[in-house]
Amino acid sequence: MNYARFFTYFWLSIFLFSCSWQGNNPVTSDVVIKVSDYNVIAGVEDVTQPLRNAISAAKKRNANKLVFEPGIYHFKSATAMADYDLLMSSKLHFDTPWGLGAEGYNKSISFNELNNLTIDGQGSTLVFHGLTQAIELISSHNITLKNFTIKWQRPLFSIGTVLIADGNTVSVEFDEIFPVVGGEPVWAYMDYNPQTKKLGVFDDWRIKEPMTFVSPQVLSFKSDRKLPVGHRLIVRHVGNYRPAIHLVNTQNIHFENVTILSAPGMGVIGHNCHNVSFNKLSVKPEKDHLMSTNTDATHFISCTGEISIKNSYFEGMGDDATNVHGFYLSIKKIIDQHNIVTYLEANTQDHLVDIPAVGDKMEYINRSNLSIIGGNIIKKVTAHENREISIEFSEPLPKGFLANNLLANATKTASLHFANNTVKNIRARGILFQSRGALIENNTFDSTTGTGILIDTATGWMESIGTQDVIIRNNVIKSSGYGDGTYRNASGIAVLTESNQSISGVHKNLTIEGNRIEGVGNRGIYVCCSDNVQIKNNVINNSKPKIFTENTTNLTLINNTGND
Numbered sequence: 001m002n003y004a005r006f007f008t009y010f011w012l013s014i015f016l017f018s019c020s021w022q023g024n025n026p027v028t029s030d031v032v033i034k035v036s037d038y039n040v041i042a043g044v045e046d047v048t049q050p051l052r053n054a055i056s057a058a059k060k061r062n063a064n065k066l067v068f069e070p071g072i073y074h075f076k077s078a079t080a081m082a083d084y085d086l087l088m089s090s091k092l093h094f095d096t097p098w099g100l101g102a103e104g105y106n107k108s109i110s111f112n113e114l115n116n117l118t119i120d121g122q123g124s125t126l127v128f129h130g131l132t133q134a135i136e137l138i139s140s141h142n143i144t145l146k147n148f149t150i151k152w153q154r155p156l157f158s159i160g161t162v163l164i165a166d167g168n169t170v171s172v173e174f175d176e177i178f179p180v181v182g183g184e185p186v187w188a189y190m191d192y193n194p195q196t197k198k199l200g201v202f203d204d205w206r207i208k209e210p211m212t213f214v215s216p217q218v219l220s221f222k223s224d225r226k227l228p229v230g231h232r233l234i235v236r237h238v239g240n241y242r243p244a245i246h247l248v249n250t251q252n253i254h255f256e257n258v259t260i261l262s263a264p265g266m267g268v269i270g271h272n273c274h275n276v277s278f279n280k281l282s283v284k285p286e287k288d289h290l291m292s293t294n295t296d297a298t299h300f301i302s303c304t305g306e307i308s309i310k311n312s313y314f315e316g317m318g319d320d321a322t323n324v325h326g327f328y329l330s331i332k333k334i335i336d337q338h339n340i341v342t343y344l345e346a347n348t349q350d351h352l353v354d355i356p357a358v359g360d361k362m363e364y365i366n367r368s369n370l371s372i373i374g375g376n377i378i379k380k381v382t383a384h385e386n387r388e389i390s391i392e393f394s395e396p397l398p399k400g401f402l403a404n405n406l407l408a409n410a411t412k413t414a415s416l417h418f419a420n421n422t423v424k425n426i427r428a429r430g431i432l433f434q435s436r437g438a439l440i441e442n443n444t445f446d447s448t449t450g451t452g453i454l455i456d457t458a459t460g461w462m463e464s465i466g467t468q469d470v471i472i473r474n475n476v477i478k479s480s481g482y483g484d485g486t487y488r489n490a491s492g493i494a495v496l497t498e499s500n501q502s503i504s505g506v507h508k509n510l511t512i513e514g515n516r517i518e519g520v521g522n523r524g525i526y527v528c529c530s531d532n533v534q535i536k537n538n539v540i541n542n543s544k545p546k547i548f549t550e551n552t553t554n555l556t557l558i559n560n561t562g563n564d
Helices: 003-024 048-060 078-088
Strands: 032-034 065-067 072-075 107-112 115-128 133-138 141-152 157-165 169-174 186-193 198-207 212-215 218-222 232-236 245-248 251-260 268-271 274-279 298-301 304-310 313-315 322-327 329-334 339-343 361-365 372-383 389-393 406-409 415-419 422-426 431-434 436-441 444-448 453-455 468-473 476-478 490-495 507-513 516-518 523-536 539-541 547-558
Touching: 032 048, 048 065, 048 072, 048 107, 107 115, 133 141, 169 232, 198 422, 251 268, 304 322, 322 406, 322 415, 431 436, 476 490, 490 507, 490 516
Parallel strands: 032 065, 065 115, 072 115, 107 133, 115 141, 133 245, 141 251, 245 268, 251 274, 268 298, 274 304, 298 322, 304 415, 313 422, 322 431, 415 436, 422 444, 431 453, 436 468, 444 476, 453 490, 468 507, 476 516, 490 523, 507 523, 516 539, 523 547
Antiparallel strands: 157 169, 157 232, 169 218, 186 198, 186 232, 212 218, 329 339, 329 406, 339 389, 361 372, 361 406, 372 389
């Protein structure tokens, strides 16, 4: 045998096979879209359309990176500015349900059906003008957003100093960085005490008449609140226009080193999402501002998997740092033993219909006390244009099933891991959890007007579900629970239901352990409507009583200490 010829043919065959395999299965490499290549230039008046072109190119080329050059980028559309002018002259109502039915809204940046993409701002600031939703991610999977800041050039709030508050009229001299001319609406206001550095001792909502001009930068409005002269006043002109970032039907979305300085609504809303995580999210006021987002920093509706928020900072919001929940469906009509027609009594926070899916487990809920009275699996679901939802169940409804009952989706119950975060100087609760499976640990809650940590489920907001398997440990909660959002007079932690009746067992399997609560004279910990609860090794100071429980079974109290 000619060994030299044999080995020559052998290695040639291996080489040709390798080339053929790589041709059919090319070795992957980064496909990077630089937005500057699409005329997205820092400092120009508006980069909305150029960025949309860059996003289209990323989708067409299956790019895995979309990269900004460091800089300040502006998004300014004529319609967003026109809507802003209408709102600020009170010609557009502050409670308009933007996104409900035909009630349209402005969008600046859309990522629709993109997968496996990292969006890297490299320290850039995205500045939005007028009434607009900054970013949306729709039906997208495996997306990372990192290294950028979001803000509004003119936030949808104004801040000034109280000059007069006589029980009839409040006059305010607004700071020059918040230009006002009169006619601006007052969706809500709250004070800030510059001596104690506390928000929201005084607040009020939905003032019917707009502010009137007194002199340059001095406006007045009608109010019976006798606010302290010299206090700072934050006036929100709208509550929930749209979130800064809207996630819908997404999977595996990760935020890394993202900052939100202001937004005309919530910071982030996730609806029907699977796995959303944040590391080093910062929602905080810009310099010389006392407010960041007009309402919640983050909010999650009917999600699955895990919501993870770690190593993050929250300050100055008009509402909670996070709220995780589903929605109760009400029953309009029982068709037969398998079929019902349902509807949602309350609007969702993003005004999308909250529709269950085939295969979801629905729990039957007693409306009066929110206890579970049974359950079933969805076989078929049909959403109608009038926002009603027809459901066919796999098994027959139980005898005596009442149309006054509610339905709660036990499948769409994302867990929460909220760890190593700071929540400071916000209006309302620190966080609110109404789902199943939570680990809330190693956080600091400082000067939240409401209860630091609230575990709840409610018929008022129609937010579900009775919680299970919640661990609250090693948190510090101080100087909280002195104003709006304080539940059952509890400064630190409250577990309860908002329903006509209270019974044990709506919430199950809770551990409250190793927390330090520096109260404001109210209750430290309040627990109601629960079963299998352990409260142990907590230090609770300046709270009377330290712990208050009612309608709770299988309760264990061990080594909870502190002064009065």
